[in-house]
Amino acid sequence: MAEGLVAAGFRADAADCFGDADTLAVVDRWHGCGAEDGLALSPSRLLTVLAELAREGGVRGWIAGSGFEGRADLLAQGAALLPLLGNGAAAVQRVRSPASFYGRLAALGIAHPPIRVEPPQEAGWLAKDAWSSGGWQVRRHDPRRPSAAAGGGRYFQREQAGTPMSALFVADGRRARVLGFTRQLVRALGRRPMIHRGCIGPIAVADAVAEALRAIADALTAEFDLRGVNGIDFLLDRGAVSLLELNPRPVASIGVLAAAVDGGPMGAHVAALTEGRLPSTARVPSGVVQGCEAVFARRALRLGPELAERLASLPWCHDRPAAGTAFTWGDPVCSISASGADVEAVEHALRRQRRALTDLMEQ
Incomplete structure (x- = not known):
């Protein structure tokens, strides 16, 4: 979301559990909101960040990503501190x-x-x-x-x-x-x-x-x-x-x-x-198909500086974690992207890249 906002001409801060390299490269500031025991969101840390941003002024509002599916109460608490640019707690509660x-x-x-x-x-x-x-x-x-x-x-x-x-x-x-x-x-x-x-x-x-x-x-x-x-x-x-x-x-x-x-x-x-403005129409697809895919850890590992540097050298590797980040089996490590003429070409490219990353992480 942060990259999309910056590409649209906005300045943005980010508050999440990850602080990946791609996000850090585009935002003004990153605010860590992860719980102590892993990659889950800490409600108290998030609310503290929102309160601080509200006190500073100059922030239009905040946009909630994933992780709030069962936390309409947290959306409401956050919206009381800083305007929520998205669906409110009542709508989310009904949908969920x-x-x-x-x-x-x-x-x-x-x-x-x-x-x-x-x-x-x-x-x-x-x-x-x-x-x-x-x-x-x-x-x-x-x-x-x-x-x-x-x-x-x-x-x-x-x-x-x-x-x-x-x-x-x-x-x-x-x-x-x-x-x-x-x-x-x-x-x-x-x-x-x-x-x-x-x-x-x-x-x-x-x-x-x-x-x-x-x-x-x-x-x-x-x-x-x-x-x-x-x-x-x-x-x-x-x-x-x-x-x-x-x-x-x-x-x-x-x-x-x-x-x-x-x-x-x-x-x-x-x-x-x-x-309250909607775009007039959406563009007809240009013929270029794109894909993105998350890559998950297949074993417990800690990202060393050499592996972090290798990931940084791959233009199709995104959401790269900082060196020293620890992962358990099944944790998302990073994401990959590919483009091609059709779905099959993109699937093939993503599969090749996923295998290459898996091999790197197994070394």
């Missing part, structure tokens, strides 16, 4: 309450896989948590084993066939403008069957599919008072759209869809929040 959210989808006539809040008695269901992100809490439901009690963000969604896709849109509370479509890169990581790795786009879809997603984005915007950039995850199966979930915040595809509008998605986000 499975029974009511999918109930509203049904009322709006938006197709989605069947969901339940109580454990099904048969296989073929995914156990999910609306209060998490990235697929980390997704498991295939085994009716022979006890499941966690229903409540909070936990629910069960029928597993369906289809290509995992995403639609990026910007909203003003009444209307939406779809900026583009991406293919989601979803693969297993250990016992986690559906980890979101990245995305490839822009992807051209049939006119009927594009029109269906535009109508869905408009309906969701009006129903949930959505503002700024949001993402719709859906399955596409032989031209049929089935909505998986709504992410009421900027999502990973803002990078690969940066050319969709003047100022990029983050520029459109700020314009929608501060001026």
Whole structure:
């Protein structure tokens, strides 16, 4: 998000758990907000940073990324300190309450896989948590084993066939403008069957599919008072759209869809929040397809200076951690990017780069 804001002509500070090299290179200041025990967000540190920025003055507001899915209370506390440029706590709470959210989808006539809040008695269901992100809490439901009690963000969604896709849109509370479509890169990581790795786009879809997603984005915007950039995850199966979930915040595809509008998605986000203005149209894809993918640690490791220097020399390696950073198995280490004429070419390039990084980290 910070890179997108700076590219749109804004100055930005960043507050997160990572402080990667790419972020540090573009922001005015970085504020560490990680908890002591790992890469999780520390609410108290975040609120302290927001309070300090408010006291200093000159900051227009703050934009929440991932990590707030089950923390509408934290969004509200932060918004009380410094203006929140994004969906407020009430909207996020509604979107992240499975029974009511999918109930509203049904009322709006938006197709989605069947969901339940109580454990099904048969296989073929995914156990999910609306209060998490990235697929980390997704498991295939085994009716022979006890499941966690229903409540909070936990629910069960029928597993369906289809290509995992995403639609990026910007909203003003009444209307939406779809900026583009991406293919989601979803693969297993250990016992986690559906980890979101990245995305490839822009992807051209049939006119009927594009029109269906535009109508869905408009309906969701009006129903949930959505503002700024949001993402719709859906399955596409032989031209049929089935909505998986709504992410009421900027999502990973803002990078690969940066050319969709003047100022990029983050520029459109700020314009929608501060001026109530939507871009007139999104650009037709140019024919160049881009992809990004997170790379995860396959063992416990500490990033030494030599490896950090090697990563810095690779133009397709991003979100690079500082030397000395420690990782456990499954932690995100960095990301990679590639471009090509089509999805297959980008997938091939990402696969080659991922293997090269894995080999480096195993040395």
